[in-house]
Every structure is written in structure tokens, then in C-alpha cells.
Amino acid sequence: MNSLVRSLARSLGGLLRAVLRAIATVIVVPLLLFEEWGWEPLAALVARxxxxxxxxxxxxxxxxxxxxxxxxxxxxxxxxxxxVKVLALFLFSNGHAATALTVLVLAKLVGTALVARIFQLVEGPLMRIPWFARWYPRWKAWKDQVLALVRQSRPWRTVKAINRRISRGWRRLREG
Known part of the structure; x- marks a missing residue:
């Protein structure tokens, strides 16, 4: 009976880890994609x-x-x-969803731009913090691995192909 309980606990633990991993993936991957898309260009914008x-x-x-x-x-x-985020919540609660969403998106863009630039400026000192120096490379390797998987996916490749066609068409219109 005791081994049955342990086996059941291991199964439930594995199921719980799988569910948490799936939830984290659904939440984290879009954030990673946004950060990946915006990190360098937004930091460059703030650097100006x-x-x-x-x-x-x-x-x-x-x-x-x-x-x-x-x-x-x-x-x-x-x-x-x-x-600013509290203002967005206030706007949502008063029925101004579009304005609130706009405020949140702008806050995310500004926040990402500032954090990206700050990170560029202070990465050296941060790497002198032992736990940061240990965990940041692991985080970066995991993030790069996740992004590589996303970039190999059919939806990602399809969107990239569409973007290339739109860019070429836009360039022809401007030159044309």
C-alpha cells in the first residue's frame, strides 16, 4: 500500500509539473518573443x-x-x-478598454526600452553578483533554446515569409 501511495504521488507530481510547464510556456513564450523582438531596437532608441x-x-x-x-x-x-499601470486598470474599470490597452502597451514598450538599456549599462557589475553570474547564463541558454524551437515552428516560418513579402512589396511601392 505504501509503495502505491508513493507511486501515485510521483505520478501526480509529474502531472503537476507538466501542467505548470504548459502554463508557463503559454505565458512565458509570448513574453520572450516580445522581449526578443523589442530588446535591441528599443535599447538602441533609448541610447540615442x-x-x-x-x-x-x-x-x-x-x-x-x-x-x-x-x-x-x-x-x-x-x-x-x-x-501608469494603475491608471490603465482605472481606465479598464471605467469601460475604456481600448485606451487602457493602449496605455498598457505603451508602458510595456517604455519599460522594455528602459530595462534593456539599463541592462546594457550595468551587465558588468551584475555579473559580479555570484548568484546572478551563475543563473543569468543558464536563463539565457534556456531562452535561446526556447526561441530556437519557436523559430523552427511552421507558424513562425509562415509569418516570417509573409513579412518578407510585405517588406518587398512595400519597398517596390516606395521605389516605384
């Missing part, structure tokens, strides 16, 4: 602000942060955008 003296000085201070200060710098966009 370094032409402004105030922004250049701010970036210089970020580069010189100690490791834990660099980690805390990631909370700045979260704190700055929190009121």
Missing part, C-alpha cells in the same frame, strides 16, 4: 537619448554603480511605470 547632457550623465552614473546598486536600478522603471 545619451546625446542629451542630462541623459549622458545619468548613463555614466549607471555604468559606475556597484553590483547591488546595478540590481536596484532595474526597479526604477517598475516604480516609474506603476502609476
Amino acid at each position: 537619448l545619451s546625446r542629451l547632457p542630462f541623459w549622458a550623465a545619468l548613463e555614466d552614473r549607471l555604468r559606475r554603480l556597484p553590483p547591488w546598486g546595478a540590481l536596484l536600478a532595474f526597479f526604477v522603471p517598475v516604480l516609474v511605470l506603476l502609476p
Whole structure:
């Protein structure tokens, strides 16, 4: 009887892990795709602000942060955008779904842009934090593996082919 209970517990544990993995995949993969799409271009866009003296000085201070200060710098966009997200919830609750969605999308774009740029500036100090140096490469390898699987999928290849055709057509129209 005791071995039956252990066997059942292992089966339920495996089922629970599979369900959690499926849920995480449904939630995490779209976020990874958005981050992958937006990380570099949005960071480059924010980097253009370094032409402004105030922004250049701010970036210089970020580069010189100690490791834990660099980690805390990631909370700045979260704190700055929190009121914006609360505003979006308020708009949703008052029946302004389209406006709320627009506010949320813009907040996500701005947040991603800021976090991406901050990460570019403080990656060195972050890698001096032992747990970060241990886990970040693992996270990156897992993320790259997931994205490689997504890129091999038929829907991804189909969308890419459609995008290439649209881009070629758009280029011909502009040149034409």
C-alpha cells in the first residue's frame, strides 16, 4: 500500500509539473518573443537619448554603480511605470478598454526600452553578483533554446515569409 501511495504521488507530481510547464510556456513564450523582438531596437532608441547632457550623465552614473546598486536600478522603471499601470486598470474599470490597452502597451514598450538599456549599462557589475553570474547564463541558454524551437515552428516560418513579402512589396511601392 505504501509503495502505491508513493507511486501515485510521483505520478501526480509529474502531472503537476507538466501542467505548470504548459502554463508557463503559454505565458512565458509570448513574453520572450516580445522581449526578443523589442530588446535591441528599443535599447538602441533609448541610447540615442545619451546625446542629451542630462541623459549622458545619468548613463555614466549607471555604468559606475556597484553590483547591488546595478540590481536596484532595474526597479526604477517598475516604480516609474506603476502609476501608469494603475491608471490603465482605472481606465479598464471605467469601460475604456481600448485606451487602457493602449496605455498598457505603451508602458510595456517604455519599460522594455528602459530595462534593456539599463541592462546594457550595468551587465558588468551584475555579473559580479555570484548568484546572478551563475543563473543569468543558464536563463539565457534556456531562452535561446526556447526561441530556437519557436523559430523552427511552421507558424513562425509562415509569418516570417509573409513579412518578407510585405517588406518587398512595400519597398517596390516606395521605389516605384
